[in-house]
Amino acid sequence: MARRLLFLWLALAAAGCQSISTGPYVAPQVTGRVLAADSHAPLAGVTVVRSPVEPPPPAGAQPKGGELLMRKAPIKTGPDGRFTLPSERVLSFVRWGTWDSIPLALEREGYHRCQTNFPAATLLATNTPDGAPWLDTGDILLVPRRP
Numbered sequence: 518m519a520r521r522l523l524f525l526w527l528a529l530a531a532a533g534c535q536s537i538s539t540g541p542y543v544a545p546q547v548t549g550r551v552l553a554a555d556s557h558a559p560l561a562g563v564t565v566v567r568s569p570v571e572p573p574p575p576a577g578a579q580p581k582g583g584e585l586l587m588r589k590a591p592i593k594t595g596p597d598g599r600f601t602l603p604s605e606r607v608l609s610f611v612r613w614g615t616w617d618s619i620p621l622a623l624e625r626e627g628y629h630r631c632q633t634n635f636p637a638a639t640l641l642a643t644n645t646p647d648g649a650p651w652l653d654t655g656d657i658l659l660v661p662r663r664p
Contacts, residue, residue: 542650544605544619547635549654550598551623555661559598560625563659564591567602568620568632604649619652628659 544567551563567589594600602621618634635652645651 540606540608542604543607544602545650545652546604546645547600547602547619547621547652547654549600549657551594551600551625551657551659552598553628553661554658557658559594559596560628560659561594561596561598563594563598563600563623563625563628565594565600565602566591566622568622604645604651621654621657623657623659625659628661631657631659633657 547567549565551560551565552558553560589605592600592602618636620632620634623631623633635654643651643653
C-alpha cells in the first residue's frame with residue numbers, strides 16, 4: 518500500500534513539473550516603429566496601447582477595482598521609435614475565435630492622436646518562436662500639430 522502511494526505521489530510530482538498552457542491567446546504580440554510624418558525621424562516616448570473594444574463608460578462613471586486591475590500599462594517607444602506590446606492569454610479551457618482587427622492608439626505631445634486598426638488577415642500564421650501570434654505593423658507615421 519505504501520509503495521502504491523509512493524508511486525502515485527511520484528507520478529503527480531512529475532506531472533506537476535511541466536507547465537501546460539491551457540489558455541488561448543486573446544491578443545497577439547505587436548511590434549512596430551513610430552516616425553514623424555514630416556521628417557520620418559523616429560519618435561521616442563510615444564504611448565502605445567491596445568484600443569479598448571468596449572464603448573467608453575458614461576460620463577461621471579467611476580471604474581471598478583477589477584476594471585482598473587485589468588487595464589494594461591501603456592508601452593512607450595524607445596529612442597529608435599520601436600515598441601513591442603506583449604501577447605496576452607487568458608486561463609480558459611474554451612478556445613476563442615479569431616480577431617477581426619487589432620486596434621492600436623498612439624499618443625505623443627505635439628502630435629495628433631492616432632487610432633488605427635490592423636486587419637487580422639495580416640497575422641496569417643505569423644508566430645514568435647514560442648508560438649505566440651505576432652503582428653509587425655511596420656512604420657506608423659504621426660502627424661505633428663501645427664501651432
